[in-house]
Amino acid sequence: MTTKKSYKPQEIVRPDASEKDSTAGPPGNTLGLFSAAGLPSVDAMREYAVDAWQRSILYADVMRQRGNQYQAHLTEEVPHVLDFPSEVVMFGRDLPRPVNYWLVRIIPPYDKPTDHMKRPFVVIDPRAGHGPGIGGFKVDSEIGVVIGAGHPCYFIGFLPDPVPGQTIEDVMHAEAAFLEKVIALHPCREGKPAVIGNCQAGWQILMTAAMRPELFGPIIVAGAPLSYWAGWRGRNPMRYAAGLLGGSWLTAMTSDLGAGRFDGAWLVQNFENLNPANTLWSKQHHVYTNIDDEAPRYLGFEKYWGGYVYLNDVEMQYIVDNLFVGNRLATTELLTSDGVRIDLRNIRSPIVVFCSYGDNITPPPQALGWITDLYDDDKDVLTHDQTIIYATHESVGHLGIFVSGAVSRKEHHKFATNIDLIDVLPAGIYRATIAENPQKDAVLSTESYELSVQREGIASVREIVQPDPESDRRFAAVAQVSKINLGLYRQFVQPWVRQAVTPQTAYWVQTVHPLRLSYEWWSDRNPLAPVIANTAKKVREQRTPIAGDNPFLQIQGAWSDAIVKTLNLWQDVRDDAYEKVFEWTYSSPWVQALTGEAADDESSRRRPSVSPEHRAFVAQEIAGLRNAAAEGGAVEAGIRAVFYIHRFCSSIDERRANLTLELHQPDCNLGFNMDSFRDIVRRQANIIRIDADAAIAALPQLLAREEPARIREVARTLERLRSLGPLSTIEESSLTHMLDVFNVAATSQEAVLS
Incomplete structure (x- = not known):
């Protein structure tokens, strides 16, 4: 039977005085782990050496399973990581404007039947590099809490390859069609469908709701960026990437190298680069140290993390030019092909914005900044009859907002079970808090936690966002530089790249992506894999983990901590350099003058007018x-x-x-x-x-x-x-x-x- 080990540097467990063994070494010795001179004993060294060798074999075998899992996932007709049975309701490829999305109904377990009096939920995962299903890849998930609360549940996913020529607007029309189908399937249920949009799906579903507000009940956007220039100085370095790379021309070239497809692995690579300590060391070391019981969780998540998908070049270019670089969503500058203005003020449903201070992908300023971009004061919010509820988490990271089991059991559970309360809130801005229930009531509330919403003003949001006109001028300059560089690329370089790239070339470029290679190189296809698999089987049969107080295990932990601190220091230096170079470049009077951003302009982010x-x-x-x-x-x-x-x-x-x-x-x-x-x-x-x-x-x-x-x-x-x-x-x-x-x-x- 295996037990989980843990290390605590500077905290070696020692027996009480009554348990001392005079033959085991000096006073305070632990089961013979130290010699008479107070140094680690030969027995401790031998035990650690055997254990480290066993863990290395088991770790290599887990990596082999990871590679096999990746290969198997690629062969699936509809790759996803949903842990709930489902049935297809509608395929986006059958729509007049076909897309690679699909709508499925989640089949509830026998012991948790659907309450037909409750409104349906629709959960949408981000198409931002990974495949679908993370909103329901385990019981403690968004889909899990919706099913647990008795609501009918639907899920919108997507295939790895886009339909040739599909656009972001096509996807918006498909989402609207899916919601029309859900409403048609539930004519007797009261209340429009509640919609949960994670990350990229959050901003996309809000764009759809602005276009078709009559289809939506309450909308929950989790970790969704909506104001792309916002951020706190000294943090959130990802927003500087476009400026440091000269704009979106590199996006266009990457799509051209993919023969018209943008490889989502590059988006994942950007995420990985944000935290080098976790990417290069902590994640794998954690698996190695806790190899006896960490493998199932690790492999379950890696199935999602390695499931890369593609976007059309026109989709990716639209996202980068209009959102990440142009930041045009929150100022109502986007128009559909038939001239409809995408104005988030048109949304009539309550909007729940869930974000975290520990999120380095979508920090609170980017999740909430659209409110201060759109509205000048509280009266402005009321006159547009809009209800906005924001909730912040103190520490969870970006993925944890819609992946963490603890977050699902608490925040998402309370959102789902109180969706009708959220739906009827009068217009205004509210802050949602979830705390222990001070007074359980068998009729009104039997939950351990209680959701409360506090009426706030736009000043409270502005305090979080901390709008900075000077920073906005820099990003506005980036947007202009990006247009210039993209125009130069399209005029002088793009024709040559497209002429040189064939579908076969694009395939090999995608295959040798570093993240794909990390999964490809080690699986059962490798000649050494059978040796490792057989050895790992024998190790498991006789596996006995060493105690957590082994001094060499403690040294391993201390060494790991030193590596993490070094990499974190490198990250801080790198991020600081990014920010300083960005500010120095785009604060230059020459750059701002050439891009039309005069230093005495009141603001480069003017709020949309009221007609x-x-x-x-x-x-x-x-x-x-x-x-x-x-x-x-x-x-x-x-x-x-x-x-x-x-x-x-x-x-x-x-x-x-x-x-x-x-x-x-x-x-x-x-x-x-x-x-x-x-x-x-x-x-x-x-x-x-x-x-x-x-x-x-x-x-x-x-x-x-x-x-x-x-x-x-x-x-x-x-x-x-x-x-x-x-x-x-x-x-x-x-x-x-x-x-x-x-x-x-x-x-x-x-x-x-x-």
């Missing part, structure tokens, strides 16, 4: 809300009362939301119309926001239309607010006021009926 038609629409809506203060019945009155009671409290948790849900639907056995409930909640919130006094003064008119029993039922539900935690003095006073209003209305109705 006169929009201002007229807002004025009309406000007038309509004032007139609607006297419209409705007990449900509207109860929800309005809740907003009035908590008008000075900016926090909403799931227990209060569930209680509000009871106001609308006291009988859970009846059908529930989520769209209707959402409209009522958002409308009553706006009525209170415009004129709270007039809204409360109109309550008797609303209650006069109801039966006394229904009025008292709503009042009893309101009274339960006291059981959800202590109320402030103002909240308690407002609750007493509301209960008096409801009591008077019920008494008056009883008098009329008698």
Whole structure:
């Protein structure tokens, strides 16, 4: 039986005095591991040597399995890493504008059947170098928590090779078609499909939602970059890459060398380069040190990590020119081929932005910067009726945002189980926090953790993003330099490259990519593989790992730590040099003048304008809300009362939301119309926001239309607010006021009926 080893430099476990062995060495010796002189004993050296040899054989065998797994993955007709059974619903290649995407339904396990009263979820993985399936490659995943919460679940994936000529816009139309299909399959379920977009899929699905807002329920974007110039000084060096390489001409040449296809392995290579310590040492050393139980996890992830895919040259060039370099998404500068402007302000669904301070691919400024790019103040957000919820993690890395089991069990689980709360939030900016449930309620919340949303302002987002006009001018200069260099490449170099490259040449260029070679060179195709496989089998049969306190194992750990620190130091020096060279180059008055970026310009990132038609629409809506203060019945009155009671409290948790849900639907056995409930909640919130006094003064008119029993039922539900935690003095006073209003209305109705 094997046990997991661990090393702790400077912490060697020693027995108590009562366990000393006079024959084992000096006082404090551990099972004969030290000689009389206090040095590691020959026995310790021999044990470590045997163990290290065994681990080396087992490690080589794991690498052999890794290569076999890579080869087998390449032969699959539809390569993916989904760990859930599924059935194909729709192929993108059958659409009028064919693409290499497909839609599948996730088949839930027997013990976790789908609740047909719940809205469907659609999970979309990034097409950013790797194949699909990472959103559901294990039980503790996004798909896992959706299935666990009883929701119907769908997944949008893709094939390794794009359809010739497909564009980003074609993919957007395909995603819209997939959502139309999901909606058609669930006509009786209340609420539009909730959509989860990871990384690249996040910004792409938001572009689709801006084009077809009527198809979407709540949207969760995890680790998705949307404001590509943003970042903190001294960190996030990836955003400097285009400027240091002279723009997107290299992207065009890479696609040309691939005969019209861009190899996604280059995108993965960029990711690997960010953390040389992990890439060159830590990841493999961790497997080697913990070889007895780390192999299954490692191989499971490597199946995804080595599943490289391709993009069309036009797709990749669009992404780099318009997003990474041009940063045109958050300023509404993108147009579809038929002239539709892609404006994220058109999205009517709540948008949940989940990002992490430990993410060096999509740091919080890039995930949240689009908000400060689009909106000047909180009033601007409200007048566009947009709901934005952001949640930040303190430490998890980029992949962990949508891969980590701990994150799935906590953050993604709470997002999935509270998707209806998220859907009905009134317009505004909110910060979501997940903490231990202070007061479990068998009816309203039995979870160990509780989701709460705190109303914030755009100032809180701006504090995270830290917009920098000077930095924007540098990146604007990069965008202009990129256009110049790309034009020169296309005019003078591209024809020669395309003439020289054949499909066979492109194949060999892709085959010898360093990342592909790391999987290709060692598998059962290697003549030495059978020797290693047989030896590894014998080692496992007699394997006995050494204790974690072996001094040579401790030395190995200390040596590994020294290597990691050295590589981290190199990374810091390299990243600092990148930043300094970038700033020196693009802060130059000559460069900025030649690119049209004058130093005295107020900003190179001007917010999109608001049309006169929009201002007229807002004025009309406000007038309509004032007139609607006297419209409705007990449900509207109860929800309005809740907003009035908590008008000075900016926090909403799931227990209060569930209680509000009871106001609308006291009988859970009846059908529930989520769209209707959402409209009522958002409308009553706006009525209170415009004129709270007039809204409360109109309550008797609303209650006069109801039966006394229904009025008292709503009042009893309101009274339960006291059981959800202590109320402030103002909240308690407002609750007493509301209960008096409801009591008077019920008494008056009883008098009329008698």
